Amino acid sequence: MIRIAQADITTLSVDAIVNAANQRMFGGGGVDGAIHRAAGPELFEACLKVPEVRSGVRCPTGEARITPGFKLPAKFVIHTVGPVYRDGRHGEPELLAACYRNSLALAAENGCKSIAFPCISTGVYGYPIEDAARISVDTMRAFLSGRDSARPEMEVIFCCFSERDKQVYDNLMKTESP
Numbered sequence: 001m002i003r004i005a006q007a008d009i010t011t012l013s014v015d016a017i018v019n020a021a022n023q024r025m026f027g028g029g030g031v032d033g034a035i036h037r038a039a040g041p042e043l044f045e046a047c048l049k050v051p052e053v054r055s056g057v058r059c060p061t062g063e064a065r066i067t068p069g070f071k072l073p074a075k076f077v078i079h080t081v082g083p084v085y086r087d088g089r090h091g092e093p094e095l096l097a098a099c100y101r102n103s104l105a106l107a108a109e110n111g112c113k114s115i116a117f118p119c120i121s122t123g124v125y126g127y128p129i130e131d132a133a134r135i136s137v138d139t140m141r142a143f144l145s146g147r148d149s150a151r152p153e154m155e156v157i158f159c160c161f162s163e164r165d166k167q168v169y170d171n172l173m174k175t176e177s178p
């Protein structure tokens with residue numbers, strides 16, 4: 001089941017919230033900063049324990065890593081790194097879809113039944129919300145329908161921060177719902 005919400009993702013009582021992280025997993029601005037502040041310093045410690053795959057990279061773009069949620073109502077934080085948007089022709093759509101797919105797979109592997117996503121890459125990374133929202137919904141529907149992996153029982157929340165982002169998602173769900 002897919003739901004659209006307008007909320008601060010750090011307040012949601014779900015099994016996992018997804019963080020739009022950076023490759024170092026050092027925390028940062030935007031939703032990443034908000035999640036680290038709400039989870040407390042243990043989250044930063046847990047991120048540092050994630051092994052580097054190469055110098056300065058704990059989570060390559062498009063991949064996902066999991067940590068506990070510590071002080072958050074959510075049990076887990078799934079950290080994924082969205083692509084920086086250039087023009088949409090440098091692999092950004094595939095990388096953004098991979099973020100959603102890999103986060104969902106990691107949530108399923110860890111027994112999560114509910115997961116909330118922010119609008120990955122649409123802040124500082126500059127991905128146009130209309131394009132990013134379409135990719136996220138398409139990827140989610142493929143996952144939930146079992147075409148990618150059979151986990152249809154998962155509740156997925158697209159957690160929009162702004163009213164405008166929520167409108168984009170609401171319109172997309174209305175026009176393209178099966």
Ligand code: ADP
Pocket residue numbers: 007008009010020021029030031032034035082118119120121122123124125126159160161162165
């Ligand atoms: P990125 O670097 O992937 O673009 P940002 O954190 O800059 O990540 O922005 C991603 C999205 O997260 C934006 O739509 C932004 O409005 C939203 N956002 C920022 N803070 C929060 C929050 N507390 N809860 C949910 N979404 C948030």
